[in-house]
């Protein structure tokens with residue numbers, strides 16, 4: 001397995017965000033995560049990337065035990081992530097934003113970084129925006145930039161956190177096409193998303209979290225039909 005999370009535990013006082021959680025993602029696989037607000041989805045990403053320290057359990061990535069690895073070393077090991085609210089350097093250009101990721105996230109030379117960043121901008125349809133300030137982008141472009149910055153660190157696994165939220169149907173379809181293309185290059189994907197139809201257009205497997213617990217896992221459509229999942233998702237599009 002590329003990512004192997006076993007017996008993960010994390011609480012904030014009485015709030016349990018990871019309750020003996022097991023989760024695995026194989027190389028090249030695309031796995032979706034859904035769950036109600038507060039289920040612990042973003043906390044799980046923070047635990048995987050090292051932004052949060054676990055109380056117990058183990059996280060292995062690409063054969064490495066991440067227990068004592070700082071977030072930057074986890075990034076260099078091949079863990080890329082996007083955040084629910086895009087956080088670009090607003091006063092840098094789109095291109096400069098990527099360079100920062102490539103140079104600091106991956107220790108590339110500026111020359112190597114410049115070439116790969118150009119390719120990523122093209123792949124994410126941002127080349128025409130390369131010299132614009134990140135702060136001037138539309139929401140869809142900001143989401144694309146968020147993915148581009150993560151890709152600039154050459155991830156083996158890309159963690160996407162609610163990347164489709166707030167987009168129009170047409171924009172969402174464009175984003176899905178882009179994520180499928182990224183996956184086509186061999187990058188594994190772990191994607192938290194409330195926009196279920198977007199998720200289902202990409203993923204192989206679905207995991208459902210509630211109160212930090214995994215309550216269901218398996219083939220996406222089959223999982224959505226289980227009564228315990230249905231109960232949680234009444235009122236949310238399937």
Ligand SMILES: Nc1ncnc2c1ncn2[C@@H]1O[C@H](COP(=O)(O)OP(=O)(O)OP(=O)(O)O)[C@@H](O)[C@H]1O
Nearest residue numbers: 012015017035036037038039040041042043044084
């Ligand atoms: N640093 C923290 N300190 C205290 N409580 C926290 C912290 N981070 C998250 N929480 C709490 O943990 C719970 C889970 O939060 P988390 O953001 O992981 O949920 P989520 O499933 O991603 O929710 P959403 O779908 O709304 O993004 C929430 O009740 C949240 O308030």
